[in-house]
Amino acid sequence: xxxxxxxxxxxxxxxxxxxxxxxxxxxxxxxxxxxxxxxxxxxxxxxxxxxxxxxxxxxxxxxxxxxxxxxxxxxxxxxxxxxxxxxxxxxxxxxxxxxxxxxxxxxxxxxxxxxxxxxxxxxxxxxxxxxxxxxxxxxxxxxxxxxxxxxxxxxxxxxxxxxxxxxxxxxxxxxxxxxxxxxxxxxxxxxxxxxxxxxxxxxxxxxxxxxxxxxxxxxxxxxxxxxxxxxxxxxxxxxxxxxxxxxxxxxxxxxxxxxxxxxxxxxxxxxxxxxxxxxxxxxxxxxxxxxxxxxxxxxxxxxxxxxxxxxxxxxxxxxxxxxxxxxxxxxxxxxxxxxxxxxxxxxxxxxxxxxxxxxxxxxxxxxxxxxx
Amino acid sequence: xxxxxxxxxxxxxxxxxxxxxxxxxxxxxxxxxxxxxxxxxxxxxxxxxxxxxxxxxxxxxxxxxxxxxxxxxxxxxxxxxxxxxxxxxxxxxxxxxxxxxxxxxxxxxxxxxxxxxxxxxxxxxxxxxxxxxxxxxxxxxxxxxxxxxxxxxxxxxxxxxxxxxxxxxxxxxxxxxxxxxxxxxxxxxxxxxxxxxxxxxxxxxxxxxxxxxxxxxxxxxxxxxxxxxxxxxxxxxxxxxxxxxxxxxxxxxxxxxxxxxxxxxxxxxxxxxxxxxxxxxxxxxxxxxxxxxxxxxx
Numbered sequence: 001x002x003x004x005x006x007x008x009x010x011x012x013x014x015x016x017x018x019x020x021x022x023x024x025x026x027x028x029x030x031x032x033x034x035x036x037x038x039x040x041x042x043x044x045x046x047x048x049x050x051x052x053x054x055x056x057x058x059x060x061x062x063x064x065x066x067x068x069x070x071x072x073x074x075x076x077x078x079x080x081x082x083x084x085x086x087x088x089x090x091x092x093x094x095x096x097x098x099x100x101x102x103x104x105x106x107x108x109x110x111x112x113x114x115x116x117x118x119x120x121x122x123x124x125x126x127x128x129x130x131x132x133x134x135x136x137x138x139x140x141x142x143x144x145x146x147x148x149x150x151x152x153x154x155x156x157x158x159x160x161x162x163x164x165x166x167x168x169x170x171x172x173x174x175x176x177x178x179x180x181x182x183x184x185x186x187x188x189x190x191x192x193x194x195x196x197x198x199x200x201x202x203x204x205x206x207x208x209x210x211x212x213x214x215x216x217x218x219x220x221x222x223x224x225x226x227x228x229x230x231x232x233x234x235x236x237x238x239x240x241x242x243x244x245x246x247x248x249x250x251x252x253x254x255x256x257x258x259x260x261x262x263x264x265x266x267x268x269x270x271x272x273x274x275x276x277x278x279x280x281x282x283x284x285x286x287x288x289x290x291x292x293x294x295x296x297x298x299x300x301x302x303x304x305x306x307x308x309x310x311x312x313x314x315x316x317x318x319x320x321x322x323x324x325x326x327x328x329x330x331x332x333x334x335x336x337x338x339x340x341x342x343x344x345x346x347x348x349x350x351x352x353x354x355x356x357x358x359x360x361x362x363x364x365x366x367x368x369x370x371x372x
Numbered sequence: 373x374x375x376x377x378x379x380x381x382x383x384x385x386x387x388x389x390x391x392x393x394x395x396x397x398x399x400x401x402x403x404x405x406x407x408x409x410x411x412x413x414x415x416x417x418x419x420x421x422x423x424x425x426x427x428x429x430x431x432x433x434x435x436x437x438x439x440x441x442x443x444x445x446x447x448x449x450x451x452x453x454x455x456x457x458x459x460x461x462x463x464x465x466x467x468x469x470x471x472x473x474x475x476x477x478x479x480x481x482x483x484x485x486x487x488x489x490x491x492x493x494x495x496x497x498x499x500x501x502x503x504x505x506x507x508x509x510x511x512x513x514x515x516x517x518x519x520x521x522x523x524x525x526x527x528x529x530x531x532x533x534x535x536x537x538x539x540x541x542x543x544x545x546x547x548x549x550x551x552x553x554x555x556x557x558x559x560x561x562x563x564x565x566x567x568x569x570x571x572x573x574x575x576x577x578x579x580x581x582x583x584x585x586x587x588x589x590x591x592x593x594x595x596x597x598x599x600x601x602x603x604x605x606x607x608x609x610x611x612x613x614x615x616x617x618x619x620x621x622x623x624x625x626x627x628x629x630x631x632x633x634x635x636x637x638x639x640x641x642x643x644x645x646x647x648x649x650x651x652x653x654x655x656x657x658x659x660x661x662x663x664x665x666x667x668x669x670x
Contacts, residue, residue, distance in 0.1 A: 012488040012561050012568075060528040088574055092485025093501065096478045096545060097493075100508060103542045104516065111519030121522075168397055171390050184656050185398050188405070191648040191659075193603035195620040196641040199627050200408045204634065210420050212407060244400070249663060256664030305512045308605045312624050326514040326606070339518050346515045357510055 010089075020084045028081030035074040039067040072098050115344035121337040134344040144345055147316075147323040148352070150235065154306060154324065157239040158299050162292070164243070165250035170280075172251070173258040183255075190248035194308035201241050202313035228314055231321030238322045241309055246302060250295050257291030258284075289371055293364045300360070304353055325349045405649070411638035412436035419634045436639030456622070457643065464618040467533055468601030471540035476594045478541075479548025480586075484578060486549075487556040488564075502553070508546040516542075517610050524611060531613045539607055544597040551596070551665045555589035556582065592662035595655055599648060619644050 042063050049057025076094050079087035115134060119127035138144055172182060192200075205211045206227045217225035227237045261284065269279050285292075307326035310316060316323035316331060323331075325345075333342045411419060413432035423429035434443035441451025482505065485491070491498055520539060521530070529535035563585075564577045572580065583590075605620040612621060623644055626637060652659065 010489040012564055012574075061526045062528050065527050065529075085574070089485065089489045090491070091481075092489070093482040093491060096482035096505065096549070097501070099478060100505070100542065100545065103520075103538060104508065104511070107516055107519035107523055110523060111515070114519065114522065167393070171394055174390060176390060176394070182394055182398065183660070184653055185401050187652050187656055187659065188649060189401050191599060191603075191652045192405075192645045193605070193620050193623075193648070195603075195605050195624045195627075196408075196645045197404075199623065199637055199641045200404045203627060204411065204638070205404060205407055212403075212424065252660050252663045256660075301510055304510075305514075307514070311606075311609075312627055326512060329514050329518075330606075330610075333518060339522060343518045346512070346518065349512065350515045353510060353512065 020082070025082050028078035031074045031081070032071070032078045035067070035071040039064065039071050042067050068102070072102075111343050111347065114340050115347050117340040119338070119340040121339055127340065130340075134341045137341060138345060138348065143320050143323070143328060144325075146320045147325045147328040148349075150321070150323055151304070151306075151325055153235060154239065154242070155300055155303055157243065158296060158303055161243045161247055161299065162250060162296055165247045165295075166254055166292070168247070169251050169254035169258055170284075172255055186251055187248050189245050192245065194245065195312060197241060197245055198309045198312035201244065202237075202309060206237065229318060231318055234314060234318055234322050238310060238314065241313070242303070242306060245309075246299060249302070250299055253295040253298070254288070254291060257288050257295075261287055286371065290368055293368065297357075297360065297364065301357075405642075405645070408638045408642050412635055412642055414635055414638075416634075436633075436635035436637075439633065439636045440639050440643070442639070442643075457640070460617060460619045460622045461643075463533070463616055464602060464620075467536045467540060467616065467618060468598055468604075470533075471537045471601050472544060472594050472597035474537065474541045475544045475548045475597050476590060479545050479593070480552050480590060483549045483552035484556050484582065487553055488561070502549075505546050505549045508542070509550070513543065513606055517607060521610055530611060531615050531617075533616050535611060536608065536616050536618070539611065540601045540604065543604070543607070544600055547600070548593045548597060551593045551662055552586070552589060554665050555586045559585050588658070588661070589665075592658040592665075595651065595658050596662040599651070599659070602648060 042058075045054070045057050046061060046064060048054045076091060076098075079090050079094065081087070083090070114127065116129060116131060117127040118130040118133065168186065172179060172186070176182070189197075205213045208214050208224075208226050214225040214227075226233070228234045265283060265287075266279070269283055274282070305326065306324045307330065310322055310324050310327040311330060314322045316327050320328070329342050329345050329349075332338065332345065407424075410424070410426055410432075413426060413435060414423070414430060415433055415435055418430035421430075426432045434445070437443035438446055439453060440457060441447070441449075441454030442457075446454075486498055486502055491501060493501070496504070516539075524530045524535050527535075529538075559582055563581050567577045567581050568574070603620065604618075605624060608618045608621045609624065612618060623637075623640055626640065
């Protein structure tokens with residue numbers, strides 16, 4: 001019995017006897033229910049008004065939002081009234097949980113519903129439930145599958161980025177002068193907005209006629225340097241631009257790992273006469289494995305969101321060769337304003353991501369266990 | 373003697389290689405910024421010739437900055453582009469700083485709660501709640517974008533500051549929780565226990581004792597959020613149109629317009645990046661700390 005108590009105990013444990021009178025408890029409950037009641041009334045009025053059953057109501061749903069916020073505050077306050085000290089502790093995570101539920105879960109449920117409708121924002125018909133039609137449309141949409149295939153290429157490019165970042169992190173960690181300077185400079189690309197990068201690099205430097213990169217390519221002997229006309233080169237260009245922005249993130253994470261390496265082990269290996277390559281292969285890389293894998297996973301998470309530079313620089317072209325899933329869905333929405341179909345595509349993407357990440361993380365964990 | 377010379381030579385070769393690679397990457401990092409900065413001072417002719425070095429290749433003019441109303445001779449005169457630019461600048465600054473502050477406040481509380489108390493919400497225990505928070509990182513913005521867009525239309529939140537702040541807070545909240553959890557775990561619990569025995573409440577213990585210790589961590593989380601919000605384009609492009617339009621959206625809309633005024637675009641892109649380049653130079657320590665936090669523990 002006492003052992004169970006020990007486990008259930010909070011890490012920060014204080015005996016705080018607090019007597020809460022039944023009156024206070026009742027007041028707390030009344031507070032929650034009355035605000036909930038208010039919210040329901042506003043909601044019902046608005047629904048009836050929208051259905052044109054009654055002729056008074058609000059211009060939009062915002063009053064419902066306000067009453068929802070009021071209700072949420074009432075719940076939080078009533079926790080303290082009803083549970084005392086325990087409730088005060090709940091108050092630490094309550095705002096964040098409530099916030100995420102309101103802004104993620106509600107829209108997701110709503111999105112799940114609209115993904116089974118044919119809803120064109122520009123047409124006057126409003127939404128129509130059309131069951132699995134969107135799904136069948138997706139199955140026969142070559143551009144969606146093409147964008148998924150592109151995502152695989154983009155994710156594989158992470159490995160190359162990782163190799164470059166690891167090399168640079170190793171160099172930054174070696175005995176060099178001006179480390180502070182290099183660290184600041186290497187950080188800068190990450191700070192730049194993808195929009196600015198799209199223009200600075202994608203539109204300006206890669207300009208075929210007079211961009212410096214094109215001039216350089218011509219000097220190297222490539223007579224007609226075009227970076228966005230053939231599918232393969234266009235995809236490679238987008239990969240490079242994305243890599244340019246995100247390699248700093250990987251450098252920082254790997255450098256943090258390298259700086260935390262146990263110095264004694266490295267010294268011992270040096271005394272034993274290990275050369276740099278064997279030291280890297282047998283000591284640094286194995287110890288760095290957890291950090292490396294974390295870095296890769298985080299980089300892949302960011303890669304899965306890749307969209308901005310593609311939307312701005314190529315808009316998915318030529319022929320969808322550079323499309324990421326996000327940029328494709330945005331075009332689907334912009335061109336045809338079909339919210340229902342676009343939402344379904346994004347939900348399928350989410351499910352694929354969840355499956356992929358689960359497998360990836362399980363694989364990573366197993367690898368780490370075997371390594372240690 | 374020969375062997376020593378050989379070693380010296382090898383070491384010299386190695387050093388050259390290391391500095392060579394580092395300088396090459398420095399060049400790769402800085403050249404786009406240099407190119408943009410010089411382009412903003414070029415005339416049409418010197419842009420199309422792809423000239424590189426000011427004063428040597430071409431005579432710099434305040435071309436791009438003049439159009440933006442930020443050159444020396446236009447800065448005190450009235451200028452519509454400047455008004456527009458400043459309005460967008462303040463929108464971006466206001467939205468991103470408010471969203472970051474909100475995220476940091478909520479995220480720090482949540483992270484502190486998770487590191488100090490055991491919670492139970494139905495079947496969810498602490499690890500589950502942590503996972504619930506962190507799993508939001510994986511959620512791609514496009515999944516939320518369309519439903520939120522439609523919901524915002526109904527709530528009349530489209531193109532408002534509040535709407536933008538809410539969605540930005542959401543995107544950075546998991547990152548704050550992720551960083552702050554490690555920060556709080558590193559603070560010994562005994563400190564607060566002593567204070568609690570002396571009669572402090574849980575909340576006053578948090579503010580008086582733990583908060584000052586983790587302040588650097590909070591600062592780096594805040595800066596990281598600020599950067600992410602400042603640069604965010606995708607959601608802003610969908611949600612805003614006029615009132616709450618942010619700088620990235622403005623710059624992007626000018627990119628796609630037909631006649632590209634190179635010097636103008638260069639000036640405006642540089643203005644978008646400038647605050648963050650300054651931040652990188654002066655706050656490098658905090659930014660790196662925030663980003664490295666997850667790597668070692670993870």
